[in-house]
Amino acid sequence: IVDPVPGRSIVLIGLMGAGKTSVGKRLAARLDRPFVDSDHEIEAAAGQDIPSIFSTLGEEAFRDGERRVIGRLLTGPAKVIATGGGAWMNADTRAAIGEQAISVWLDAKLNTLYGRVADKPGRPLLDGQDARKVLEDLMAARYPVYQQADVRVLSTAGANHEKMVDRIIA
């Protein structure tokens, strides 16, 4: 397979449950690139998982770590980078990705997202909340900004990940 953007990282953005990690791993394998997940990198740097980062350090500290980690991931060899759902909302992060990488938005409808995240622990924004309502609010706030991505691919409930990878590469 021919790498469509040699030397440039590909950054996946989209809401929780859009499939950034699953699709990102497959895309990276297909293009023979390393895969990294910004959430995991932040956890490794902080030495704690995301729920405890939120509860001990607060969301603002998480967002700051997220911005720094993504800045670092953008340097060095071209990768596929899955980001947390809020990463793209930071203007510095958007600018850095815009200059150094290609952004791909995995666009999904509410029911698809809800079906994938409901009753799964580890996401502090949904913890103890009405997940449907939170996702709806996040869609309203973020989708207009996600639309600035270079590429948009639909992520539907039954979507075949390999087909999504084909579409991203195309």
Ligand code: S3P
């Ligand atoms: C968040 C999404 C999460 C994680 C954190 C905050 C968000 O990542 O970064 O819980 O603000 O949408 P995923 O999108 O990988 O679930």
